Amino acid sequence: xxxxxxxDLVEIVFWLLIAVIFFSVSFNFNQPxxxxxxxxxxxxxxxxxxxxxxxxxxxxHSFKNGSKTQKGRVGASEAPDQxxxxxxxxxxxxxxxxxxxxxxxxxxxxxGFYFGTPFFIALVMLAWGERxxxxxxxxxxxxxxxxxxxFMFILNAPLPQGNVSPFYDFSAFMLKMKTQFDQxx
Amino acid sequence: MLDNFLTGTATLFGDPFTVGIxxxxxxxxxxxxxxxxxxxxxxxxxxxxxxxxxxxxxxxxLFAVIYCTGTYGGAITAILFNIxxxxxxxxxxxxxYPMTQKGMAGKAVGAAVLCSAVGGVAxxxxxxxxxxxxxxxxxxxxxxxEIFALVFFGLAVASSVGGRTIWKGWLSVLLGLLIATIxxxxxxxxxxxxxxxxxxxxxIAFVPAILGFFAVSEIFVxxxxxxxxxxxxxxxxxxxxTFFELxxxxxAVIRSILVxxxxxxxxxxxxxxxxxxGYGEAVRWSKNKSDFGKGKLEGVISSETAxxxxxxxxxxxxxxxxxxxxxxxxxxxAVFQMxxxxxxxxxxxxxxxxIWIVFAGxxxxxxxxxxxxxxxxxxxxxxxxxxxxxxxxxxxxxASIGAYxxxxxxxxxxxxxxxxxxxxxxxxxxxxxxxxxxxxxLGKIGEQNFAQGMQMVHYDLGTYFSRPICTIxxxxxxxxxxxxxxxxxxxxxxxx
Numbered sequence: 001x002x003x004x005x006x007x008d009l010v011e012i013v014f015w016l017l018i019a020v021i022f023f024s025v026s027f028n029f030n031q032p033x034x035x036x037x038x039x040x041x042x043x044x045x046x047x048x049x050x051x052x053x054x055x056x057x058x059x060x061h062s063f064k065n066g067s068k069t070q071k072g073r074v075g076a077s078e079a080p081d082q083x084x085x086x087x088x089x090x091x092x093x094x095x096x097x098x099x100x101x102x103x104x105x106x107x108x109x110x111x112g113f114y115f116g117t118p119f120f121i122a123l124v125m126l127a128w129g130e131r132x133x134x135x136x137x138x139x140x141x142x143x144x145x146x147x148x149x150x151f152m153f154i155l156n157a158p159l160p161q162g163n164v165s166p167f168y169d170f171s172a173f174m175l176k177m178k179t180q181f182d183q184x185x
Numbered sequence: 186m187l188d189n190f191l192t193g194t195a196t197l198f199g200d201p202f203t204v205g206i207x208x209x210x211x212x213x214x215x216x217x218x219x220x221x222x223x224x225x226x227x228x229x230x231x232x233x234x235x236x237x238x239x240x241x242x243x244x245x246x247l248f249a250v251i252y253c254t255g256t257y258g259g260a261i262t263a264i265l266f267n268i269x270x271x272x273x274x275x276x277x278x279x280x281x282y283p284m285t286q287k288g289m290a291g292k293a294v295g296a297a298v299l300c301s302a303v304g305g306v307a308x309x310x311x312x313x314x315x316x317x318x319x320x321x322x323x324x325x326x327x328x329x330x331e332i333f334a335l336v337f338f339g340l341a342v343a344s345s346v347g348g349r350t351i352w353k354g355w356l357s358v359l360l361g362l363l364i365a366t367i368x369x370x371x372x373x374x375x376x377x378x379x380x381x382x383x384x385x386x387x388x389i390a391f392v393p394a395i396l397g398f399f400a401v402s403e404i405f406v407x408x409x410x411x412x413x414x415x416x417x418x419x420x421x422x423x424x425x426x427t428f429f430e431l432x433x434x435x436x437a438v439i440r441s442i443l444v445x446x447x448x449x450x451x452x453x454x455x456x457x458x459x460x461x462x463g464y465g466e467a468v469r470w471s472k473n474k475s476d477f478g479k480g481k482l483e484g485v486i487s488s489e490t491a492x493x494x495x496x497x498x499x500x501x502x503x504x505x506x507x508x509x510x511x512x513x514x515x516x517x518x519a520v521f522q523m524x525x526x527x528x529x530x531x532x533x534x535x536x537x538x539x540i541w542i543v544f545a546g547x548x549x550x551x552x553x554x555x556x557x558x559x560x561x562x563x564x565x566x567x568x569x570x571x572x573x574x575x576x577x578x579x580x581x582x583x584a585s586i587g588a589y590x591x592x593x594x595x596x597x598x599x600x601x602x603x604x605x606x607x608x609x610x611x612x613x614x615x616x617x618x619x620x621x622x623x624x625x626x627l628g629k630i631g632e633q634n635f636a637q638g639m640q641m642v643h644y645d646l647g648t649y650f651s652r653p654i655c656t657i658x659x660x661x662x663x664x665x666x667x668x669x670x671x672x673x674x675x676x677x678x679x680x681x
Binding site: 007011015018022025026029031033035036037038039040043044047048050051054055057058061067069070084085086090093094097098101102104105106108109113117120121124125127128129130139140143146147151155157158159160 | 231349350351352353355356359360362363366370372373375376377378380401405408409411412413573574575577578579581582583585586589590593595598599601602603605606609614615632635636639640644672673
C-alpha cells in the first residue's frame, strides 16, 4: 500500500464518486444543440474526465510520498496546521460547530431572521467554548442591535421574515416598529 | 484629455450632493471591503435599487468609486484574518496572513494601502488617456479564442499556487469549474445538474459561494483550533513598511500594473485573474521562490497592485464595449439600464459628461485610498484585539445577510454554509480555496468563449492557432502545466 493512509482512500473515493454521479446525471441533459457541436454535456464531461485523472495523480502522489507537501508550492501554508483530537468529545464539538450554521440557514425560511438570529449568535459563542453567561448575553444583544440598526433602519435591507406563526408575527412586529420609527422623522 | 478631466473634476466637486455620493462611495467601499463577512458586492447589491433616484452619472460614479475602494478594503481582511474581502484579494492572503501571524500586520496593510493607490491611480491615468484606442485595439485583436486562452493560462497559474501538491491544486480548480457548470449552459440554455431544484436553474451565485469558501471556512478552521486547544490569537503590530522596503519592490509594482491592466482590459476577466497573475508572475521572476506563501512583502505588493490596476482597465470594456469584467461591473450595467442607457461606444458621444465624471471619480477615489487608508489603517489593526469568539458570530451573521441580500433567496444562505463546510474539509486535506473560487468565477466565461471561439473557426484548430495572442497564451498555459507536472513527479517533498 506504499505510504497510503485511510484518508487518501477516502479522498479518491470522494472524487471518483463525484465524477461518476455527475457523469450519470449528465445523461439527463444530453441534448444536441444545433449551433454547437459539443452540446451541453461536452464541457462538463471533459471536466469530469480531468477530475478522474487528477484524482488518480493525487492517489499516486500519496502512494509515493504520503501526505508530504510538494516542495515549492506557493500558498500551501494556507492549509490549516494539523489538528489532533484527543477524544470523541472533541469530534462532537467540531461537528456541532459545523452543524449550527446549517441549522440556522435551514430555519431561516420558517423562523425568519428577526427571531432566529439572537439564538444563533448565542449558540455560536457557546460552541466556541464561551461560558460566561453575562458576556454571551451582552454580546448577543450588542451584535443583534448593531445588525438591526445597520441593515433594517439605515440600509432598509429586506431580510427573511419567516412563514410560520408566531415567528412571522414577531417579524411583522419588528417591521411595524421600524415603520413607526420612520414616521417620527 | 486634461480639459475633459478638469471638466469632470469640476462637475464632481461642483455639486455638494455629488460630493456627498463620492464620499459615501469611498468610505462605504473601504468599510464594506474591510469588514470580514461582507464585501463591496453586498453594499452594491443593497444600493442598486436606490440608484434609480440618482442621475446616471452619479449612479455609475458611485459604483465605480465603490469598486476602487472596495477592492483595496478586501485586502485588510485577507491580511488580518485570512478572509479575502473579495476573490481579487485571495492571493493577498497567501503572504499577508503569514505576515500577521509573524506580527507584521502593519507592514502588510501599509504596503496594501500604498500599492492599491499606486496601481489604481496608474490604471486611472491610462484609462483616461487611452480608453478609446485601447477599446479599438481590443475590438480588433481580442475575441473569444483569446479570452478562452487567457482563462486557460490563468487557471494553469492558479493551479500552481495554493494546495499542498499540484494534483490538489488542479482538483481545486476543477471542482470550481464543475460547480460553475450547475445551471443553464451558456450556449443552448439547457438546464444542467440542478438535481430537481428550480432555484439552481440560475446556477450557484458567486457571492454566497465565495463567502462560504473564504469567510465561513476560515471561521470553522479557527473554531476547530479553539476546540482542540491549538488556537493562538494573531499578533498585533502597527509598524508600517519603510520607504526603502517599498522602493526595493518597484519592479514588482510596475510588472503588476502591466499585468493588472492587461487582464482588466479583457472583457469578462477582471481583477480576480489580475491578482492571481500578478502574484504568479512575482513568484516566477523571484530569486527566492520558496519564500512566497510564508510572509513575503512582495506577495502582498504584487497582488494588491495588480487587482487595483485592473479596476481602471475593467472600465474600458464596460464603457467602450458594454461588456462587464466582473460582478460589480455587471451591476454597473444594471445602473445604466435603469436609466434607459446602454454602455457601449455610443456612450462616449452621447454622454461625455457621464464618462468624465466617472473617470474623475475613480482617479480621486484611488488617491483617497492613500490618505484615508493610511489614516484608518492604525484603527483597523485594532480589529485584531477583538476576541474571536465575539468576532466569529458577527462575521457569520454579516456573511449570512450578504449572501441573502444579493438575490433574496434563503437557498443562497444554505449554499454559503454548505460551501463553508466543504471548504473547511478540503482545507484540512490541503486543497486550495482560492483555486476553487477562481475556477468557479472563470468556468462560465471559459466555456462560453470556448464555444464561441470554436464556432468562429468552424472547429478548425489550425485557424484557432493562427491567432498570435491566442497561441502565445495557450503555449504559456501549456508550459506552466508541463512545468508543474514535471515538479509533481520529480520535486522533493517536505513533511506537512
